[in-house]
Amino acid sequence: xxxxxxxxxxxxxxxxxxxxxxxxxxxxxxxxxxxxxxxxxxxxxxxxxxxxxxxxxxxxxxxxxxxx
Numbered sequence: 001x002x003x004x005x006x007x008x009x010x011x012x013x014x015x016x017x018x019x020x021x022x023x024x025x026x027x028x029x030x031x032x033x034x035x036x037x038x039x040x041x042x043x044x045x046x047x048x049x050x051x052x053x054x055x056x057x058x059x060x061x062x063x064x065x066x067x068x
Contacts, residue, residue: 007060015059019052 003015025033029051037047 003056003059005059007062012056012060012062015056016049016052019055020049 003018004011033044033047033051036042036051037044040047
């Protein structure tokens with residue numbers, strides 16, 4: 001599952017969708033999702049979504065907008 005390169009919104013969205021798929025999750029990433037869910041007190045699916053966003057933005061080398 002190679003991620004696409006680029007900084008456009010379309011590329012980032014495509015990468016998030018690719019990372020959000022259930023199949024193909026490595027053991028290390030699965031453990032990270034579980035740890036994130038426990039620490040933040042959220043469901044595993046929500047933790048997986050947050051992690052997918054972080055990875056996609058990291059690939060695009062962009063920062064996440066802060067909530068105000």
